[in-house]
Amino acid sequence: MLTHEQNDLLTQTGPGTPMGTLFRRYWIPALHASELAEPDGDPVRIKLLGEELVAFRDSDGRLGLLDEFCSHRTASLYFGRNEECGLRCAYHGWKYDVDGNCVDMPSEPEGTTFRQRIKQRAYKAVEAGGLIWAYLGDPAKEPPLPSLEWMGLNPEKRFVSKRRQFSNYLQAMEGGIDSSHVSFAHRYNLDNDPLHAGTEGNKYLKADTRPKFEVAESDGGLLIGARRTADEDTYYWRITQWMMPWYTIIPPFGTHNPMGGHAWVPIDDDSCYAWSWNYHPTQDFGERELDALQSGDGIHVKYKPGTYDPLADKANDYLMDRAAQRRKETFSGIAGIAAQDFSLQESMGEICDRTKERLGTSDAAIILARRRLLAALDDLESDDLPGLAPEHTHVRSASILLPKDVPFQEGAKDVLVVKPGENFYSI
Incomplete structure (x- = not known):
């Protein structure tokens, strides 16, 4: 739970505001x-x-x-x-x-x-x-440009979309680093979404709805490990990279599905651009896969004609289908991974009142991300802010099985770095 003053500091990004001054460094x-x-x-x-x-x-x-x-x-x-x-x-x-x-x-x-x-x-x-x-x-x-892996790939290997979200950037970004909601909000769609299907990790996500979170600071922001039990000797880890000031890299779903990620960029205090990308480091998108991306599947959306506004929105209740919800075709009755997320984030209001929150253990990453943003306000003039150096964003996320006695940041260390010409690692 935050105070009103802390919530204002984090969510106000216009000219002359502390967070706005910080974001203008990037x-x-x-x-x-x-x-x-x-x-x-x-x-x-x-x-x-x-x-x-x-x-x-x-x-x-x-x-x-x-x-x-x-x-x-x-x-x-x-x-x-x-x-x-x-x-x-x-x-x-x-x-x-x-x-x-x-x-x-x-x-x-x-x-x-x-x-x-x-x-x-x-x-x-x-x-x-x-x-x-x-x-x-x-x-x-002026810092160097970020060095997100997809930026250096040929266009045939990457797909990037943007949409307008009618909420403050912070609640959108916090959704991006919250791995526990996947077991609920997306549980009925993981096996049939064309960009998530066919992976062993899906069974662990659905079987264990109470992930244990461990969070470690990285040079760029945070390493967020969501731990689920695989068997008596092994944990299934989904490790998310959060990089200052607004980037998340989604732990991949198998090596045949593309890597994905987001940037949550404030338009103003009441809305943001959600940039979403998928990419393959070592292969071009196939025709079927590219068609799914262009059709708004996975973390992308279908648009209202001539805009970057999602077709599913607050005015039409995000095209909710209660019958599909009852049939367990979707958990919320809303179709699409992206719409399932932004519908709930927008339901909090344009700016969430965080004085009313009651956070649990699964919110550890959200708590630490807020602290890291607030701490950066005390160091606005530094040239060493997290996320400024290109190497801070030249990283990968991963999903991996590790023995229970191995710390996730140690066991996964080798698969969290970009290796040009090599595919990422994922279960």
């Missing part, structure tokens, strides 16, 4: 590169950490990320013309380059130096791994 997954596919293409609105921005790719292919509202009369630059290496406001024609410099001011007299005194707020944006990444922090403290 690179942010902002857009699919395909959203800005062509030079001089359509600008795109994007809201990150409470800031309303507009992104564009200029005539030379450079990426721009500007304050959405023109410095002149605050008209939205989303309606602007992307032309000749700049974004021109549709109201009076003021034009900005990717660095926020005002390069033309046709509404002012010729020869004026006024434009040289105008600077539109601009942030750095780069393309990597099929995404556009934004850095909203102090340029002098």
